[in-house]
Amino acid sequence: AVFWIEQPVLWAEHGGWAGFLRGGQSLVGGLLGGLIGVEIAKKLAGVRQSSGDVFVFPILLGIVIGRVGCFLAGLHDDTYGLPTALPWGVDFGDGIRRHPTQLYEITFAGLLWAALRRLQARCAAEPGLLFKLLLSSYLVWRLAVDGLKPVAYAYPFGLSGIQWVCLVALGLYLPLVVRQWKRLP
Known part of the structure; x- marks a missing residue:
């Protein structure tokens, strides 16, 4: 769905709902939808314990x-x-x-891997926090790095659809992260 928010003109070009069901490409949408x-x-299964922490490092490897x-x-x-005159x-x-x-994101994922590894033992006291830190960090990252990408369809304030999805998701998710972080010993 994030792909269709990112490029709404493709909604009509790809058959509306039928195209929507075929999906698009968006890591942000994949993570949030997942x-x-x-x-x-x-x-539905009555599972109460957190399950995301075991997926943190495989997700980062997948991103790389x-x-x-x-x-x-x-x-x-x-x-x-976007075009740049920078030497790289x-x-x-x-x-x-x-x-x-893409290389910036690979570097970010490596740095986030190192940071989360350092926090892993401490976060064990709060199951699910490591995953929440991964997701919230990635959303902040995408909000920033997508400012360096061409915007196919500009929403208010010149932000892309993905940036708006990141803002909304962060607004909903960060309070959970902060609340759980504050409970750490």
């Missing part, structure tokens, strides 16, 4: 592997950044040096 789906399934693929895909992937700008085949936002 979270919602897991929480609904746990509720996925962004390597995005980088190698070049312009066809739509994950590249990358020409993805169109003669324009762009921010390699």
Whole structure:
């Protein structure tokens, strides 16, 4: 659904609801949709304990592997950044040096991995907190890094659909993170 928020013109071009059901490409949507789906399934199954912490490092590894693929895909992937004169700008085949936002995200995922590893033992006292830190950190990251990407459809304040989804999700999710963080010994 986040993909359709990001590029609403494609809604009509891809057949409305039928196209919606085929889906799009959005890691933010995958993470948020996965979270919602897991929480609904746990509720229906009567599972009360947190399950997300065991997935933190596999998710980060998946982000790294996925962004390597995005980088190698070049312009066809739509994950590249805006034009830049910075020396590390990358020409993805169109003669324009762009921010390699995929490489920025790989670096971010590595740094987040290290930070969460350091916090892992402390967060064990609050099951689910490590996952909440991963998700909230990633949403903040995407809110920031997507400012370096072309905006296919600008929403209010020039933000992209993904940035708005990140803002809304953070508004709903950060209070949970803060409340759980405050309970740490």
